[in-house]
Amino acid sequence: MMGxxxxxxxxxxxxxxxxxxxxxSHRRREVRSDSALExxxxxxxxxxxxxxxxxxxxxxxxxx
Numbered sequence: 001m002m003g004x005x006x007x008x009x010x011x012x013x014x015x016x017x018x019x020x021x022x023x024x025s026h027r028r029r030e031v032r033s034d035s036a037l038e039x040x041x042x043x044x045x046x047x048x049x050x051x052x053x054x055x056x057x058x059x060x061x062x063x064x
Contacts, residue, residue, distance in 0.1 A: 036061055 040061070044054040058064055 037063060 037058070040054065040057055043049050049057070
């Protein structure tokens with residue numbers, strides 16, 4: 001009976017570690033994509049790219 005308890009504890013710990021790793025990975029992807037859009041907006045605001053380039057690059061990033 002004690003063996004089943006420890007197996008259950010280990011399974012729960014492994015499950016929680018996996019969930020944390022997945023959510024962390026998902027958050028990193030969101031930050032990267034948001035920062036790419038922010039960089040694009042800054043370049044447009046500075047006049048480095050025009051409206052057409054902004055629209056195309058935004059579309060390339062998957063925001064439209």
